Amino acid sequence: MVCKNNKTTISRYLDGLLNEDENKSIQEHLNDCPECRNFYEENKAIMTLIEAPDQVLPSPYLYSKIRKNIEAMENRPAALKWLRPVLVPTLVALTFLLFGLTSTLFFRNLAGRSGALARGSGAELNLQVFNDAPQSSLAQAYTQITGVRK
Amino acid sequence: MPDDHDGADDRELMDRIVNKDEKAFRQIFERHQNRVFNLAYRYTGSYHDAEEITQDVFLKVYKNANSFQHGSSLGTWLYRIAINTAMNFKRKKRLATESLDQINEPGSMRDEPAAAITQNPEEIYKRKKRRELIQSALDSLPPNQRAAFVLAQFEGMTYLEISKVLSVSIAAVESLIYRARQSLVVKLRPLIDRGELDRKF
Numbered sequence: 001m002v003c004k005n006n007k008t009t010i011s012r013y014l015d016g017l018l019n020e021d022e023n024k025s026i027q028e029h030l031n032d033c034p035e036c037r038n039f040y041e042e043n044k045a046i047m048t049l050i051e052a053p054d055q056v057l058p059s060p061y062l063y064s065k066i067r068k069n070i071e072a073m074e075n076r077p078a079a080l081k082w083l084r085p086v087l088v089p090t091l092v093a094l095t096f097l098l099f100g101l102t103s104t105l106f107f108r109n110l111a112g113r114s115g116a117l118a119r120g121s122g123a124e125l126n127l128q129v130f131n132d133a134p135q136s137s138l139a140q141a142y143t144q145i146t147g148v149r150k
Numbered sequence: 151m152p153d154d155h156d157g158a159d160d161r162e163l164m165d166r167i168v169n170k171d172e173k174a175f176r177q178i179f180e181r182h183q184n185r186v187f188n189l190a191y192r193y194t195g196s197y198h199d200a201e202e203i204t205q206d207v208f209l210k211v212y213k214n215a216n217s218f219q220h221g222s223s224l225g226t227w228l229y230r231i232a233i234n235t236a237m238n239f240k241r242k243k244r245l246a247t248e249s250l251d252q253i254n255e256p257g258s259m260r261d262e263p264a265a266a267i268t269q270n271p272e273e274i275y276k277r278k279k280r281r282e283l284i285q286s287a288l289d290s291l292p293p294n295q296r297a298a299f300v301l302a303q304f305e306g307m308t309y310l311e312i313s314k315v316l317s318v319s320i321a322a323v324e325s326l327i328y329r330a331r332q333s334l335v336v337k338l339r340p341l342i343d344r345g346e347l348d349r350k351f
Binding site: 007008011012015017042043045046047049050052053055056057058059062063065066069070073 | 176179180183184187188191192197200201204205208209212213284288302303304305306309324327328331332334335338339341342
């Protein structure tokens with residue numbers, strides 16, 4: 001187990017962030033503490049293992065590709081340039097409007113049907129399911145309230 | 151240090167780019183393309199991805215030249231755009247191709263360089279496996295940790311420079327690098343234990 005407070009100090013030591021006194025102190029500690037020494041060596045090993053890969057040269061055609069992109073960007077029809085900030089909010093607004101209209105019509109239609117059902121008699125709908133409802137049952141209460149009879 | 155080309159010239163060129171001066175843009179590209187490309191290459195581990203990122207970075211430079219502030223360094227500004235573009239690129243790519251195996255992607259660091267022809271097949275295979283392991287360990291780091299680690303380890307930037315590029319405090323940079331290194335120690339312990347430190351990534 002590495003001494004708790006020394007982990008970050010060792011890391012700072014590896015990155016050359018300590019002053020002279022701190023360097024000396026941590027070096028002494030590393031000589032005396034095998035766990036911290038191990039922690040130090042593993043971290044140092046990572047820095048050695050993952051060296052920067054050799055510099056690579058980009059393709060000589062890279063600039064012409066970028067130029068093409070810039071030309072495409074600049075030659076985009078002027079109408080599209082100003083349409084985009086207008087078109088997107090308009091489409092969003094239209095979607096909301098359409099959704100609002102559809103739901104209003106749907107609920108109005110539903111309300112109309114429920115109203116017809118509430119207003120209409122059981123006879124109209126040929127609703128005779130509660131004819132033989134037992135005394136004091138919910139079904140009997142329903143027949144009294146709505147007037148559904150034999 | 152990203153500032154060796156900075157100075158009045160770069161700033162003057164940026165002013166000219168604002169006015170769509172193609173020559174100025176070409177000069178900025180010629181001066182900085184290698185750094186941007188290599189940063190992207192080291193971050194992604196892929197030649198092809200690095201090219202796409204570099205294109206994107208210079209397109210952004212062209213489009214946003216007017217947002218470059220003269221008080222700041224062009225190098226830092228470019229690095230910031232490059233690292234953010236690379237992080238976004240990797241994020242999008244990971245989402246798009248999470249399940250695809252990219253190990254054998256052409257032009258990737260995972261491929262063997264031409265010099266490897268002189269090595270024996272077993273050595274080539276071991277080297278390839280080692281690279282895959284290292285790249286996979288780097289890929290598994292969270293984007294910010296990876297960016298800080300790449301800038302410190304591969305670009306040799308100081309914590310102060312990294313803090314400017316990533317727009318975070320120096321303490322945050324220290325913490326990001328510390329955590330990145332601890333994750334890498336855990337993931338690459340088999341390589342450390344096998345004593346494979348004499349070979350380069």
